[in-house]
Amino acid sequence: MTDKTEPKPKLEVVETPGEDDETCKTFVFHNEDHTLGNSLRYIVMKNPEVQFCGYSIPHPSENKINFRIQTHGTSATDVLMKGLQDLNKASETVLQKFQKSVLDYKQGNYSSDVKMDDS
Amino acid sequence: MTKGVNLLRQWIFGNFLRRLRKSPKQGALDLVNRTVHSTDFPGEYEGYDDAWDQQKFEKDFRIDMIKMSHDELEFDMVGIDAAIANAFRRILLAEVPTMAIEKVFIYNNTSIIQDEVLAHRLGLIPIKADPRLFEFRSEDDTEGTAEDTIEFQLKVKCTKNTHAKDTTDPDDLYKDHKVTTKHLKWIPVGSQGEIFKDGDLRPVHDDILIAKLRPGQEIDLRVHCVKGFGKDHAKFSPVATASYRLLPEITLLKPIKGELAKKLKKCFSPGVIEVDGKGSNKTARVANARKDTCSREVLRHDDLKDLVKLSRIRNHFIFSVESTGILPPDILVEEAIKVLMSKCRTFMNELSQAT
Numbered sequence: 001m002t003d004k005t006e007p008k009p010k011l012e013v014v015e016t017p018g019e020d021d022e023t024c025k026t027f028v029f030h031n032e033d034h035t036l037g038n039s040l041r042y043i044v045m046k047n048p049e050v051q052f053c054g055y056s057i058p059h060p061s062e063n064k065i066n067f068r069i070q071t072h073g074t075s076a077t078d079v080l081m082k083g084l085q086d087l088n089k090a091s092e093t094v095l096q097k098f099q100k101s102v103l104d105y106k107q108g109n110y111s112s113d114v115k116m117d118d119s
Numbered sequence: 120m121t122k123g124v125n126l127l128r129q130w131i132f133g134n135f136l137r138r139l140r141k142s143p144k145q146g147a148l149d150l151v152n153r154t155v156h157s158t159d160f161p162g163e164y165e166g167y168d169d170a171w172d173q174q175k176f177e178k179d180f181r182i183d184m185i186k187m188s189h190d191e192l193e194f195d196m197v198g199i200d201a202a203i204a205n206a207f208r209r210i211l212l213a214e215v216p217t218m219a220i221e222k223v224f225i226y227n228n229t230s231i232i233q234d235e236v237l238a239h240r241l242g243l244i245p246i247k248a249d250p251r252l253f254e255f256r257s258e259d260d261t262e263g264t265a266e267d268t269i270e271f272q273l274k275v276k277c278t279k280n281t282h283a284k285d286t287t288d289p290d291d292l293y294k295d296h297k298v299t300t301k302h303l304k305w306i307p308v309g310s311q312g313e314i315f316k317d318g319d320l321r322p323v324h325d326d327i328l329i330a331k332l333r334p335g336q337e338i339d340l341r342v343h344c345v346k347g348f349g350k351d352h353a354k355f356s357p358v359a360t361a362s363y364r365l366l367p368e369i370t371l372l373k374p375i376k377g378e379l380a381k382k383l384k385k386c387f388s389p390g391v392i393e394v395d396g397k398g399s400n401k402t403a404r405v406a407n408a409r410k411d412t413c414s415r416e417v418l419r420h421d422d423l424k425d426l427v428k429l430s431r432i433r434n435h436f437i438f439s440v441e442s443t444g445i446l447p448p449d450i451l452v453e454e455a456i457k458v459l460m461s462k463c464r465t466f467m468n469e470l471s472q473a474t
Contacts, residue, residue: 011469029466035209036462042202046171048161081470086171088463090203093173094196095456097182101194102449105184 014066025076027067033057037065043090044083049074157200157433185437192448196363196436204363204436210455211361213349216255217445218248218269220354222343229336230298237330237338241273242354244300245323245443246344250357251454256345265309269320269344272304277332296332301325306341323444357451359441365431367411373426375403383427386417409437 014026029036037055044053052070069076161169180198187193196204223238230237248269256267263270275298283291290296300322307315330338349356369391375383380403384392393406413431418424442448 009469009473011466011473013473032462033209035206035214036459036466038202039206039459042157042200043171045160046169048170050161077470077474081467084463084467084470086173087203088460088467089173090176090199091456091460091463093177093180094182094199094203094207095453095460097180098194098449098452098456101182101184102187102453105187 022075022077023071023073025069025080027069027080028064029067030064032065033063037067040067040083040087043087044069044079046086047079047082049079155201157202187449189447190442190444192438192440192442192452194438194452195366196438198434199436200434201436204438206459207452207455208361208363208438210458211358211440211451212356214458215357215451215454216250216346216348217355217357217443218246218250218253218344218346219352220244220246220271220342221345221347222261223340224342225340227337227339230330230332230338231336232330237340240329241342242352244303244327244329245445246320247323247445248320248344249446250346253346255347263308263343263345265307265311265314267345268308269311270306270308271342271344272306272340273298273302273329273342274304274337274339275302275332276337277334279334293332293334296334297328298330298332298338299325300327300329302329303342357443357445357454358448359443361438361440361451363436363438365433366435366437367408367413368430368432369405369408369411370428370430371403371405371426372428375423375426377401379403379422379426382420383417383423386420386423387414388412 008030010030012028012030014028016026034057037057041053041055044050049071050069051072053068055065055067057065067080069079071079158164159167159169163169176198181195183195183197185193185195196207220241223241225234225238228234228237232240246269253269254267256263260267275295277296278294280292280294286292295302303322305317305320311320332338347355369387377399378401380392380394380401383403384394386392388410390407390410391405392403394401394403396402413429415429417427417429438452440448440452442451446454
């Protein structure tokens with residue numbers, strides 16, 4: 001409800017004084033928390049280009065996360081983009097497999113090796 | 120010289136880690152898996168390719184439905200990291216939207232229950248309305264439109280039952296002394312009367328007690344239901360519970376026979392350990408680790424504690440989702456996955472616009 005009315009951008013990049021370093025960046029995700037923070041951190045860290053990735057919630061009453069990426073040389077923005085794409089694709093796989101599983105269950109042709117007799 | 124020493128050290132440490140590391144399927148290994156965090160990142164273990172691999176994920180990932188009813192769902196999510204599984208759980212609790220009573224306009228309330236308490240109680244009533252058919256209402260909007268508001272009227276007056284004789288039961292003495300959700304009457308907003316039939320928009324349960332009245336007391340109010348998130352207020356949460364646990368794993372390190380097998384069986388919940396054979400040939404086996412409650416009883420017995428290893432399969436999540444009845448639980452999980460996908464896409468768009 002709250003984030004619908006806000007015209008503020010959802011994503012910001014923290015400006016650092018001095019020279020621009022494309023390989024190290026801190027992104028600010030507004031209106032996000034551990035839900036996106038931790039899952040995205042996991043998938044970004046899975047990228048071999050990444051030297052460091054971490055996130056923090058600077059203050060519990062501020063609805064934002066700081067998301068830090070340091071790479072071995074590639075652009076941090078590209079790495080974040082790849083992370084988001086990977087997470088999106090992974091979720092899509094989960095959705096597809098879940099929908100198929102629900103369909104199979106409802107059609108009754110479900111076979112599972114899981115033993116769970118109600119006793 | 121120092122470089123050589125460092126290389127040697129790296130090699131020894133790498134081998135040490137490699138020996139510690141086992142695939143999650145093989146079971147938890149004490150040193151590595153005692154924490155909940157994953158460590159399988161590129162560069163962490165020499166000789167392992169831990170980079171994200173969509174093909175491999177698609178191949179290994181699976182979902183097994185265990186049981187599904189109109190308001191409960193249990194399924195296994197296997198082959199995914201806790202970070203992502205936990206995101207789905209958190210979204211289910213806090214970020215799948217539903218409709219709930221948000222504004223209460225009280226015209227008359229002479230009951231003993233105070234206005235604000237009454238309004239709070241009304242807010243918690245689950246409203247059976249598909250939230251996907253509605254929009255979010257902007258905060259300064261007080262009127263509401265057909266797209267973003269559902270309206271109900273609650274108008275109840277308690278009277279004496281003149282036919283009641285020789286009784287002290289309030290049910291016989293009074294009429295309408297219990298105000299329940301069945302008294303909530305749907306009022307179509309705008310063109311809603313053409314889109315929805317009578318009974319499409321209603322409280323999930325018609326027997327939730329809202330207030331009690333005595334003759335002469337009355338409640339007269341109107342409510343607006345709006346779309347919202349569980350993170351704003353728990354009344355918007357679409358689930359009663361959404362949780363996961365890891366599949367327990369019990370490993371018998373040595374064959375356990377005879378009386379000891381019977382003792383082992385008694386240490387666990389029924390069905391976890393079964394004993395085969397007769398007499399001194401009795402042998403214990405793990406029949407169904409799923410039924411294990413992760414009790415550590417077996418470790419209290421000196422003669423058994425070194426024969427078993429209790430662990431959990433770190434990438435096997437047993438999800439349990441209980442809906443409040445607004446949407447079926449399988450739809451809720453689908454919506455939760457879609458929420459995570461839309462989060463990703465939102466930021467992908469933001470990022471490509473920024474650069």
